[in-house]
Amino acid sequence: MAHTVERAADRGKEGTVRVTADSAPKRRRKPPTPYLLIAPALILLAVVLLWPIVQMVWYSLTSFTTRNLLPNQPGPEWNNFAHYQRLLTDPEFWTILRNTVVVCVLMVGITMVLGTLIGILLHKLPKWFSTIVSVGMMLAWATPALSASLVFRWLFLPERGLVNVTLDRLPDWLVGSGWLEYNWFLQPGSLFTILITVIVWQSFPFVAVSVLAGLKSIPNELYEAAKMDGASAWKSFWNVTFPMLRPLFALLLVLQIIWDLRVFTQLYILANSFQNKDVYLLSYYIYQQGFSASPANYGMGSAIAVVMTLMILAVTAYYLRIMIRQGETR
Amino acid sequence: MRFPKIAAATSVVLLAAACGGGGSDSDGGGSADSLTVWVMGTSQPPLVEYFEGAEARFQENNPDVEVNVEFIPWPDAQESITNALAGGDAPDVIEIGNDQVSGWASQGALLDITEQVGGWDAAAEMDQNALEYGTYDGVQYGVPWFSGVRTLYYRADWLQDLGHEPPTTWDELLTVAEDIEAEYDVPGFAAPTDFTNGIASFIWSNGGEIATQNAEGEWEGHLTDPATVEAVEFYADLTNDGISPQSYVGENELVPLADMANSQVGMYIDGSWALTSMEEQAEDPAVLENIVAAPIPGADGIAPAFAGGSALSVFSTTQYPELAFELLTVLGDQEGGQGYADAAGFFPAYPELLAGDEYQKDPARVASATQMQHTQFFPSTPRWTAADQDSKILPGAVLEIVNGGDPEEVLAAANEQLTTILNEPVE
Numbered sequence: 001m002a003h004t005v006e007r008a009a010d011r012g013k014e015g016t017v018r019v020t021a022d023s024a025p026k027r028r029r030k031p032p033t034p035y036l037l038i039a040p041a042l043i044l045l046a047v048v049l050l051w052p053i054v055q056m057v058w059y060s061l062t063s064f065t066t067r068n069l070l071p072n073q074p075g076p077e078w079n080n081f082a083h084y085q086r087l088l089t090d091p092e093f094w095t096i097l098r099n100t101v102v103v104c105v106l107m108v109g110i111t112m113v114l115g116t117l118i119g120i121l122l123h124k125l126p127k128w129f130s131t132i133v134s135v136g137m138m139l140a141w142a143t144p145a146l147s148a149s150l151v152f153r154w155l156f157l158p159e160r161g162l163v164n165v166t167l168d169r170l171p172d173w174l175v176g177s178g179w180l181e182y183n184w185f186l187q188p189g190s191l192f193t194i195l196i197t198v199i200v201w202q203s204f205p206f207v208a209v210s211v212l213a214g215l216k217s218i219p220n221e222l223y224e225a226a227k228m229d230g231a232s233a234w235k236s237f238w239n240v241t242f243p244m245l246r247p248l249f250a251l252l253l254v255l256q257i258i259w260d261l262r263v264f265t266q267l268y269i270l271a272n273s274f275q276n277k278d279v280y281l282l283s284y285y286i287y288q289q290g291f292s293a294s295p296a297n298y299g300m301g302s303a304i305a306v307v308m309t310l311m312i313l314a315v316t317a318y319y320l321r322i323m324i325r326q327g328e329t330r
Numbered sequence: 331m332r333f334p335k336i337a338a339a340t341s342v343v344l345l346a347a348a349c350g351g352g353g354s355d356s357d358g359g360g361s362a363d364s365l366t367v368w369v370m371g372t373s374q375p376p377l378v379e380y381f382e383g384a385e386a387r388f389q390e391n392n393p394d395v396e397v398n399v400e401f402i403p404w405p406d407a408q409e410s411i412t413n414a415l416a417g418g419d420a421p422d423v424i425e426i427g428n429d430q431v432s433g434w435a436s437q438g439a440l441l442d443i444t445e446q447v448g449g450w451d452a453a454a455e456m457d458q459n460a461l462e463y464g465t466y467d468g469v470q471y472g473v474p475w476f477s478g479v480r481t482l483y484y485r486a487d488w489l490q491d492l493g494h495e496p497p498t499t500w501d502e503l504l505t506v507a508e509d510i511e512a513e514y515d516v517p518g519f520a521a522p523t524d525f526t527n528g529i530a531s532f533i534w535s536n537g538g539e540i541a542t543q544n545a546e547g548e549w550e551g552h553l554t555d556p557a558t559v560e561a562v563e564f565y566a567d568l569t570n571d572g573i574s575p576q577s578y579v580g581e582n583e584l585v586p587l588a589d590m591a592n593s594q595v596g597m598y599i600d601g602s603w604a605l606t607s608m609e610e611q612a613e614d615p616a617v618l619e620n621i622v623a624a625p626i627p628g629a630d631g632i633a634p635a636f637a638g639g640s641a642l643s644v645f646s647t648t649q650y651p652e653l654a655f656e657l658l659t660v661l662g663d664q665e666g667g668q669g670y671a672d673a674a675g676f677f678p679a680y681p682e683l684l685a686g687d688e689y690q691k692d693p694a695r696v697a698s699a700t701q702m703q704h705t706q707f708f709p710s711t712p713r714w715t716a717a718d719q720d721s722k723i724l725p726g727a728v729l730e731i732v733n734g735g736d737p738e739e740v741l742a743a744a745n746e747q748l749t750t751i752l753n754e755p756v757e
Contacts, residue, residue: 065437067415067437069415070647157577159575181575183579187733272524273524274722294715295437295716
């Protein structure tokens with residue numbers, strides 16, 4: 001750390017010297033080559049990233065439904081923030097927003113903790129064994145979301161799902177009775193539990209393998225030194241591993257938040273389409289309004305999407321701030 | 331799953347024998363080489379054969395115009411139509427669920443065919459209620475193509491062994507269902523909660539209503555009427571009392587369909603078209619011989635079923651409106667309508683044909699034919715699709731009651747939502 005700071009300071013000094021020595025006009029004459037070189041990439045980014053966002057924001061301010069798609073119909077019309085007014089005053093929307101945040105925090109938290117623990121375990125295992133475990137985990141990671149959710153849905157089906165049948169066969173004093181009939185997919189609590197399980201099951205391998213890669217880059221001397229100082233495993237994690245891997249953790253955290261905010265497929269399978277409004281999450285609500293509603297309400301769908309984009313941008317901005325502070329952007 | 335593409339829809343292109351020569355200029359919009367028809371469902375040999383015949387009839391007057399038929403699976407219908415509206419790949423003639431005509435009409439997807447229908451003789455012979463159901467704001471957008479009703483399916487061999495006749499009332503339904511469960515250890519009756527059509531039958535049979543339009547044109551929900559509450563409670567209690575298992579909660583009728591085909595349930599409600607799917611899903615096809623239909627049992631006597639069916643419409647973006655309507659008449663007149671109904675397992679939209687022995691005496695059809703005389707329509711407004719398909723008001727209410735909600739409270743909230751949605755201006 002100290003090393004980087006020093007070098008940056010040196011460079012700063014050099015820069016200052018040059019600016020004072022050379023004249024300012026000379027600088028202005030500098031050819032715009034770097035900007036020209038970067039221009040195609042910037043334009044491409046603007047087209048594929050910014051333009052859709054601009055369109056989304058514009059749609060969210062209009063009453064845009066399927067009718068406006070027709071060539072002989074007028075385009076969507078400005079509707080005076082009606083979608084936002086409706087969203088902000090709709091208790092249903094606030095419940096969905098709250099659920100989204102809670103479920104996302106749980107998913108990300110469990111994924112990060114479990115992934116880190118398994119990463120450390122992999123680091124400690126003999127090589128052949130850790131390879132076997134990694135391959136097993138990567139299979140879970142590589143399973144298509146659709147297949148994974150279907151398998152979990154079958155596991156928890158009332159009357160015939162493996163989980164229900166097993167729980168029913170276990171002694172009543174241990175787990176209670178009536179499990180065979182229990183339907184997990186009706187109440188938000190039990191459905192979100194399964195949803196979180198699917199998501200964590202599919203995403204912890206990525207964290208584990210990333211952490212493993214990070215761990216391999218930490219020189220062993222640091223741990224030896226910590227051991228000499230009498231640090232427990234817990235202490236050496238918080239005082240050696242965590243600070244060394246902080247940028248990695250930040251990156252993983254942000255990626256997980258962004259991925260988990262957008263969860264759709266798994267919920268679609270588990271909740272069995274759109275009949276139960278209690279289990280909507282934001283991404284689900286966007287699709288329901290924008291595509292599944294009749295007529296499809298693109299304006300409202302966009303408005304909800306804007307809310308979600310803002311959330312993701314906030315997370316990203318926070319991440320960028322950390323990165324810049326740590327000098328990681330150089 | 332997430333973005334089913336039209337491309338995924340089964341499409342069958344029927345070949346035309348004609349080649350060369352100029353097109354017909356009859357409609358002034360340039361010459362047409364081909365017209366496209368969208369039909370809901372999947373391609374099956376009898377249907378392909380039907381459309382070959384229809385094309386041949388159409389070509390008697392328009393020898394140079396091919397007819398292309400594309401089959402769109404029902405669940406993809408909405409997205410396919412939306413995509414077609416957005417400017418690509420739209421059909422000329424389209425089949426549309428009869429309760430969705432006003433919805434798509436209000437979105438500008440369908441062409442005003444009031445005048446053409448007025449001048450078409452066959453229209454006068456159609457079921458006039460069904461014809462009326464194809465209008466929106468006094469404008470004709472669709473003509474009935476076929477109708478189909480749901481009936482009660484039951485295991486004839488089991489009922490015979492138990493000494494029961496097919497149930498005709500709710501009380502009998504309970505008795506038969508309990509006896510089936512006691513004897514065969516499978517659920518006696520399936521009451522899936524995501525099943526507006528079935529729930530509606532129970533409501534109507536008890537003298538209840540879903541919503542009606544008052545003199546000022548405002549819609550009023552009737553979910554809090556005592557008769558409606560009682561019927562919904564009865565339906566939900568089928569699950570609460572263990573007559574229908576928990577595994578059907580939150581499901582539509584397709585899950586019991588598979589169970590019926592595999593001897594895992596005694597009775598359930600579905601349409602005549604379900605038998606084809608059962609044939610595909612049955613491990614032991616011999617079981618199907620014992621699956622027989624009867625009219626839906628009501629509070630006392632036959633329960634009204636939703637007068638389901640499809641309408642034929644002309645898509646608003648067609649370049650050849652007159653030619654498209656001509657094709658529509660070929661598909662939808664007595665010959666075309668009966669031909670399709672027979673090929674697909676439905677009923678023609680002509681009462682005169684329905685009264686014939688072919689439908690009234692055929693044991694496979696007699697239950698549906700009887701049920702056809704006891705039917706009702708859902709609220710005739712474009713907002714009905716929003717209330718049902720989109721907000722799932724009735725299925726949602728039943729789900730909540732099964733989940734332990736208080737029926738009165740749940741239905742009061744649902745009624746408020748229903749009234750609001752039905753009265754929202756059409757965007």
